[in-house]
Amino acid sequence: MEVILLQRIGHLGQMGDVVSVRDGYARNYLLPQKMALRANKENLAQFEAQRVQLEANNLEQKKEAEAIGEKLAGQSFIAIRQAGDTGQLYGSVSPRDISDVITEGGFTIARRQVVLERPIKELGLHDVTISLHPEVSVQVMINVARTQDEAERQAQGEDVTVIKDEAIELETFDPDAEEHGGSYDAEESSEEARE
Numbered sequence: 001m002e003v004i005l006l007q008r009i010g011h012l013g014q015m016g017d018v019v020s021v022r023d024g025y026a027r028n029y030l031l032p033q034k035m036a037l038r039a040n041k042e043n044l045a046q047f048e049a050q051r052v053q054l055e056a057n058n059l060e061q062k063k064e065a066e067a068i069g070e071k072l073a074g075q076s077f078i079a080i081r082q083a084g085d086t087g088q089l090y091g092s093v094s095p096r097d098i099s100d101v102i103t104e105g106g107f108t109i110a111r112r113q114v115v116l117e118r119p120i121k122e123l124g125l126h127d128v129t130i131s132l133h134p135e136v137s138v139q140v141m142i143n144v145a146r147t148q149d150e151a152e153r154q155a156q157g158e159d160v161t162v163i164k165d166e167a168i169e170l171e172t173f174d175p176d177a178e179e180h181g182g183s184y185d186a187e188e189s190s191e192e193a194r195e
Contacts, residue, residue, distance in 0.1 A: 001026045002039035004047050007058060008134040009035060015058060016051065018044075065133035068107065072130065073138040077101045078151045081144055083123050087160075093120035093144055098128055102140065120144060125154060 001023045005013055009030075012019050018039045021030065030036040037043040047054075079101050083089045095114035102109045115129040115137070126142045145151035150160050 003030055003036035004039050004043060005036050006047070006054060007035055010134060015054065016047065062133050062135055065136040069132050069136050069138040072102075072107055072132075072140060074140070075102075075105065075107075076141040076143055076155065077105050078143045078145065078148065080147065080151070081123075083146055087123040089121050089123065089144070091121075093126075093142065098142060101142070102130070123150075123154070123160065 002018055002020050003026050005015055005017050005019060008014050012021065021036075026036065026038075031038070037047060077098075079093050079097060081089050081091070081093060094111075095116055096111040098114045098116075099109045099111040109130060113131050115131050120126050120142065123144050123146065126144060127139050128142050129137050130140055131137045143151045143154055145154055145160070153160055
């Protein structure tokens with residue numbers, strides 16, 4: 001289906017371009033969202049009559065998005081999730097979760113504005129792109145942690161997902177230690193183990 005774009009769409013083109021898209025994409029997304037019109041003589045004439053107004057609206061929306069982007073860029077938000085000892089999440093952090101966390105932080109973001117290349121499925125710090133306008137995108141940091149304390153430690157650069165293998169030292173009982181009624185001495189047992 002041929003459509004006239006009413007705004008810039010990253011992978012399709014600029015405002016006013018006549019592009020060919022799949023019928024389902026046009027009927028289910030572009031037309032209901034008022035991002036495009038069917039390309040016919042009447043709609044081309046209507047678009048040309050409204051072009052100046054549409055460009056002015058687009059410019060105004062872009063300025064608003066840039067103002068919000070300046071405040072939002074570089075912000076860090078914490079998402080608390082359950083995870084295993086290795087840092088693997090029980091589930092994932094979705095665009096809806098990210099938009100909810102950012103909205104709780106004082107910015108109004110719709111889930112369709114969150115651009116994720118792949119789902120977030122592990123603890124840690126993750127860069128996420130927020131598309132405020134087709135021409136304005138900013139990066140935010142999503143700190144995925146099990147607790148608030150863990151999130152603070154991650155923000156300082158500590159890796160909370162590493163399971164430290166502690167060497168198990170063999171301990172021997174020292175019956176000559178009178179103070180405690182006998183004691184375990186790990187140093188002697190490790191020296192004996194080396195010999």
